[in-house]
Amino acid sequence: MKHLLFIVGDELIMSQNYKDYIYRAYEEKFQELSEIRIQSKTDKELPFLLEKLMKKYEFITLFADEQCYAIIAKILATLDEDNLILKDETLVPDKAIFAKNSFVSDFKYCKINLLKVNTEEKLPPLLGEIYLDFKYFCLFGIDDESALILLETLRKSFEVSIKASKLLENLTLMKVTSSQAVKIEGFLQSVKKLFGPKVFLGKNPLHFIINKLLEKRLKISFAESCTGGNCASTLTKISGVSEIFEGSIVSYSNRLKHEWLGISESVLEGRGVYSERCVYFMLKGIFKTAQPDFALAISGIAGDEDREGIKAGSVYIGAMFKDGTYLQELLELKGDREFIQKQAVLGAFYLMFKLKPEIFEF
Template identity: 40%
Template structure:
C-alpha cells in the first residue's frame, strides 16, 4: 500500500520536537514512515494537490494546525459534495467513516484520508487510519545485507512474501517482510530463525528487545559513556518498565572524572589514552562495580568534527561490554557527521552486547 504524510502549517514544520513526537506515533501505527509532504496553509494549490493525492495513495495522514484543519475540512467536504457538521466537538464533513476528538477519517476516490488537528505541547489526537498491508520488521546480526538477501530469496518464494533489507551498521541488517492476503509472514520468520540460529532479533527495535530480555531475566545494566554523552542510557530509557533493570549510569567526558568516578587508572589514560580498548574496558568494569549491575557498556571515541589524529582519526570509537564472566571490547572506524557517528556507536554497543552474551538473544 502507498501511504502519504502531509504536514500542514509552517508552525508545525519548524517544531522539531513535535514532529519527532508525531512521527513516533505514526511509526507505532504503521511500523515505518511514509512519504512526507510539507505544505503551507496559504497554498492555493492545496485542493488540487489533495485531489491528485487521493488517486495515487491508499492512506493519507494529514497533520494540520488549527487554521489548516478547518480549511482542509471544508476542502474535503467540497471534494465529496458534502456538508460540515459538528461531531465530537469538532467540525468535519458529515460523511466521515470514523471520527474522534480533533481527528476524522474520510474516503475519497478509495483513498482513506485522516485529518488530525495538532496542537504542540498537547497530546496528539488519535491516528484513525489502518494499514491493512501485513508486515513485520526484524534484525539479523553478523550477516551482511547482500548475503542475507541471497539466503532469504528462496524463502520469500516459499512463503509468498516480499522483503526489503537495509544495512543499519556493519554486522546488523534490518529486514521488513510484507505480504498480500495469501502470504505467511510468521512461517517465513520461523524459517529465518532456523536458518540463522541465534542471530535473529525478532523486533524492530533491538534496544527495546534487550530491555525486555533484561526485565524478563531480572538482570540489571549500566553505562559509562564519553563521546555519546548518555545516549546509550537515554535510548534504553525509551522502553517502559526499564526502572526495574536500570538504576543509573555515568557520563565521563574528562580523564579526571573517569579516574575519580569509575577508577580508570591514570596509567591507562597516560599510556593508551581515553580513546582506547584499555580505557573502555576499565570504564565498563568500573561502572559495573560502582553500580552493582550484571552488565555494563562503555563507549569512548572521537565523534568530530575535530580531535582526530593520524593514529586515531575522527570516527574512531572504542566500545566495551562487561559482565561478571568477563569483558570484551571492539574498535570501530565510523563515517558521517558527529550525530551519525554517535548514533552508530550506540547501535554497535548494543549489538556487541547481544553478540557477547547469547542469553540476551
C-alpha cells in the same frame, strides 16, 4: 498499501521537537515512514492537490495546525459531498468517523485521517486501519550479502520480496513484503528455523534488546564518554526501564574518568583514553559503582578531527556481564557527530547481544 504522511502548517514545520513527535506516532502506527509531504500553508491549489493525492495513495494521514484545520476539513467535506457539523467543539464532516480533534473520511479509493494539532498539547488519536503488506526482522552474525543469498530459496518458495539494509557489521535489517499475510508469516517461520537465535522480529534491535532485559529483570548501567549519555537516553525512552536502570556515569573528561570510575592516570595519559584498556577499566569502574548485571562502556572520537594519532570516528566499545565475561571492539565510523554517537550506542548494545546471545534468544 500506499500511505502518506502529510503535514500542513508553519507552526508544525517550525517546531522540530513536535515534528519528531508526529513522526514517532506515525511510525508506531504504520511501522515505517514511507512517504512524507510537508506544506507550509493552505492555498487555492490544495483541493486539486488532495484530489490528485487521493488517486495515488490508499491512506493519507494529514496533520494540520489550528489555522489550517478548518479549511482542510471544509475541503474534505466538499470532496465527499458532505456537510460540516460541530462535534466536541470541532468542525467535522457528518459522515466521518470521529474522535476528539481527529476524523477519517472514506472516499472511493482512499481514506483520509485529518488531525487538528496544537504544539502545546498531546497528539489526537491516529484513526483508521490499513493492511500492512510487510514485516521487518533483523539478522545478526551474518553480512547482508550472505543473508540475501541464503534467503533467496525461501523468497522464491513463498513468493515474497525482501530488501536488506546494513545497520552495523554483521547486523542487517530485513524487510519482507507480500500482498498475502500468510506468505509473510510462512516465510518468517522458515527464517526462524534457518537462522535460529540469530533472527528477531522488528526493525529496532535496541528496543528488542532492552525489552529482553526488562523481561528477565537484568539491570544495566553505562560508562560513557564520547556518546555523552546517549546510551542512558536511549534506554529511558522505553516505558518501565526504572526496574532495570538506576543510573550511569558520563565521564567526558579524564579527571572524572579517574575520580568517578577509578581509572589510573597512567591509563589515561596521551592516547590511552582512546583504547580498549581504558574501556575495560570503565567497565570495571561502573560495575563497582552501580553493581548491574550488564555494563556497557564507550570512549572514542565522535568529532571530525583526529586526536593523539587516532582517526576521527574511531570508537572503542565494551560490554561486560556480572560473571566477569566481556567483549570489546573498535568501531571505525564515518559521518557527523550525531550519527557516530548513535552508531556507537547501537554497536555497544549489539556487543551485549553478542556477549550473551542465549539471554536474547527470540
